[in-house]
Amino acid sequence: MGVYFFESSALVKRYATETGPPWVCRLTDPASGNEIYIARLTGVELIAAFVRKVRAGEITPSDAQRAIANFKADWATQYQIVEITGAVVNRAMEYAEQYGLRGYDAVQLAVAYELNAVRQGMGLPPLVFVCADVDLNRAAVAEGMVVENPNHHP
Numbered sequence: 001m002g003v004y005f006f007e008s009s010a011l012v013k014r015y016a017t018e019t020g021p022p023w024v025c026r027l028t029d030p031a032s033g034n035e036i037y038i039a040r041l042t043g044v045e046l047i048a049a050f051v052r053k054v055r056a057g058e059i060t061p062s063d064a065q066r067a068i069a070n071f072k073a074d075w076a077t078q079y080q081i082v083e084i085t086g087a088v089v090n091r092a093m094e095y096a097e098q099y100g101l102r103g104y105d106a107v108q109l110a111v112a113y114e115l116n117a118v119r120q121g122m123g124l125p126p127l128v129f130v131c132a133d134v135d136l137n138r139a140a141v142a143e144g145m146v147v148e149n150p151n152h153h154p
Helices: 008-012 020-026 042-055 062-077 086-099 103-119 134-142
Strands: 004-006 036-041 080-082 126-132 147-148
Touching: 004 008, 004 103, 008 020, 008 042, 036 103, 036 134, 042 062, 086 103, 103 126, 103 134, 134 147
Parallel strands: 004 036, 004 126, 036 080, 126 147
Antiparallel strands: none
């Protein structure tokens, strides 16, 4: 049993065929007993990702609707959703400037960092930042986070 923060580029793999889905599915399966945290904005990012995949011809509209429905059902029951606070936004602005991250990427990292800091302050083990974005993973490592890239797992 572990504690994971899933960034959008990793969580989308649970619902759309990409590299890494079996590993992601094992980690996010409720039977695994893992705690899965996501940022509130992940909902928007995942829906947008499915729609973009349709426009790019990567998935059919019916596959996108199925993925959206499955994600929305899981959103309501399987994830611990972390709110975006003023402290998170301030940290995200620093990350955007320091690492050249896109806006939502900086927010994702700031949410994970703040959550991890709270956990460690309580004497709990660190969470694992799960992300498929190389630049974002580099920034997370630079911030002292434990990182897993689902693209490195079959």
